[in-house]
Amino acid sequence: TLDNLKINQILHDTFKHKQFKSATQKEAVYKVCEGKKDVFVSMPTGAGKSLCYQLPAVYFGQISLVISPLIALMSDQLSHLKRLNIHACTINSKQSAGERNEVITDLFHAESKCRLLYITPEQTATTKFMDMVMKLHARGKIALLVIDEAHCVSQWGHDFRPDYLSIGKLRQKLTNVPCIALTATATLDVQKDIFSSLRLPSSTATFKTGVFRPNLYYDVKVKELLSDTYLDLQNFCQKALGMSVTEDKAKGSGIIYCHKREDCMTLSAELLKRGIHAKPYHAGLSNKERESVQNDWTLGKVPIIVATISFGMGVDKSNVRFVVHWTIPKSMAGYYQESGRAGRDGKVSYCRLYYSRVDRNSMDFLMKKELERKKSKSKSETQLKKHVNAATDNFKSLVKYCEGTQCRHASIAEFFNDVVPDCNKQCDFCRNPKSVE
Numbered sequence: 001t002l003d004n005l006k007i008n009q010i011l012h013d014t015f016k017h018k019q020f021k022s023a024t025q026k027e028a029v030y031k032v033c034e035g036k037k038d039v040f041v042s043m044p045t046g047a048g049k050s051l052c053y054q055l056p057a058v059y060f061g062q063i064s065l066v067i068s069p070l071i072a073l074m075s076d077q078l079s080h081l082k083r084l085n086i087h088a089c090t091i092n093s094k095q096s097a098g099e100r101n102e103v104i105t106d107l108f109h110a111e112s113k114c115r116l117l118y119i120t121p122e123q124t125a126t127t128k129f130m131d132m133v134m135k136l137h138a139r140g141k142i143a144l145l146v147i148d149e150a151h152c153v154s155q156w157g158h159d160f161r162p163d164y165l166s167i168g169k170l171r172q173k174l175t176n177v178p179c180i181a182l183t184a185t186a187t188l189d190v191q192k193d194i195f196s197s198l199r200l201p202s203s204t205a206t207f208k209t210g211v212f213r214p215n216l217y218y219d220v221k222v223k224e225l226l227s228d229t230y231l232d233l234q235n236f237c238q239k240a241l242g243m244s245v246t247e248d249k250a251k252g253s254g255i256i257y258c259h260k261r262e263d264c265m266t267l268s269a270e271l272l273k274r275g276i277h278a279k280p281y282h283a284g285l286s287n288k289e290r291e292s293v294q295n296d297w298t299l300g301k302v303p304i305i306v307a308t309i310s311f312g313m314g315v316d317k318s319n320v321r322f323v324v325h326w327t328i329p330k331s332m333a334g335y336y337q338e339s340g341r342a343g344r345d346g347k348v349s350y351c352r353l354y355y356s357r358v359d360r361n362s363m364d365f366l367m368k369k370e371l372e373r374k375k376s377k378s379k380s381e382t383q384l385k386k387h388v389n390a391a392t393d394n395f396k397s398l399v400k401y402c403e404g405t406q407c408r409h410a411s412i413a414e415f416f417n418d419v420v421p422d423c424n425k426q427c428d429f430c431r432n433p434k435s436v437e
């Protein structure tokens with residue numbers, strides 16, 4: 001039987017939350033704590049998915065194994081848990097042998113306080129790691145298997161990671177250990193792939209909330225129709241950050257995504273020239289420089305970061321007031337995820353995409369070249385075909401979103417096979433249908 005009191009206590013005392021963020025979050029947490037069934041959670045960015053496995057991990061008092069796609073993402077989670085005094089650790093390829101041995105010794109210790117063990121999917125393919133996990137399992141120490149960012153198992157997803165395919169095997173070996181798979185971006189195709197790849201039975205408890213984020217205002221600006229794109233961007237940033245001529249202090253922060261490094265530099269310089277503090281972030285900077293820019297942005301010292309998409313995975317800043325895409329991204333699913341970094345605190349925030357057919361054509365060209373390259377490396381013809389079709393469809397949906405003449409929120413919902421919402425004029429089309437050509 002479930003110990004409701006204990007669950008509430010952990011929510012308040014350990015996680016410092018007054019209540020659950022939503023009914024779905026609460027139901028998912030309770031179902032996972034029951035420990036009987038596999039669970040699938042699909043909730044949009046910022047809905048509080050992490051709590052759905054972190055609270056149960058504390059509740060179980062054993063080790064929960066968490067598979068997460070990126071070391072950077074794990075580090076953020078680990079420092080967050082550390083602040084809450086929850087003992088969590090990681091085994092990954094970047095560690096020294098000494099560090100790793102320390103972690104392993106602790107895991108086998110009778111008094112081990114480790115509640116969450118974060119690993120990358122590559123680990124599950126190594127015999128050494130698997131042997132260790134099986135030993136822990138034989139001692140009954142593993143309470144839960146968590147698969148974060150589960151859409152990475154799918155060729156249909158925008159973030160396919162071949163290593164995720166080996167998780168199915170791990171799962172089969174962990175007999176009687178329940179599994180929870182979480183994602184923010186699951187179309188029906190992706191969901192099907194997650195279920196089959198992770199071998200989730202049809203009895204899996206599914207918790208899904210729609211993709212509609214009522215506090216996000218979406219719009220598209222056609223670059224060719226603007227007389228001065230920089231001025232348009234300047235006005236947009238000032239408005240979204242509540243800046244006026246007399247009061248230039250920004251309220252909250254913003255992210256501007258560019259495809260190219262040069263654009264990151266140009267745009268941040270243009271904004272600076274216009275009195276708006278912005279810093280570039282891209283792969284051409286040293287690790288130290290990137291870290292310092294990210295820190296300044298996180299602490300609110302610099303309100304705007306102008307970045308390539310290498311920035312953002314795992315960013316948990318609640319007061320991001322806008323996300324701009326200066327160039328069209330590769331996919332609808334990717335756009336939804338990136339723009340969704342706005343407004344995690346539930347307050348009105350803005351997502352703008354600057355569209356141009358020239359950008360569209362060059363992105364189309366780049367994607368075709370990338371797919372050609374994959375073709376020459378690929379072993380399986382059918383897998384490749386699936387991947388190419390998925391990537392092409394995903395991009396086409398985004399072009400349709402930009403060029404389309406319907407509610408932006410409806411386009412997003414349709415892409416994710418979700419119920420079409422009434423966006424309550426939270427997009428340029430619904431606010432003024434005539435202005436959208």
Ligand SMILES: Nc1ncnc2c1ncn2[C@@H]1O[C@H](COP(=O)(O)OP(=O)(O)OP(=O)(O)O)[C@@H](O)[C@H]1O
Pocket residue numbers: 017018019020021022043044045046047048049050051184314316318344
């Ligand atoms: N019950 C709650 N009450 C208040 N805040 C909460 C609650 N649950 C989670 N949060 C906060 O909501 C924010 C988003 O949570 P989380 O990072 O888990 O989102 P997510 O759904 O995993 O998003 P992403 O798709 O980006 O990973 C975090 O700052 C978290 O601390």
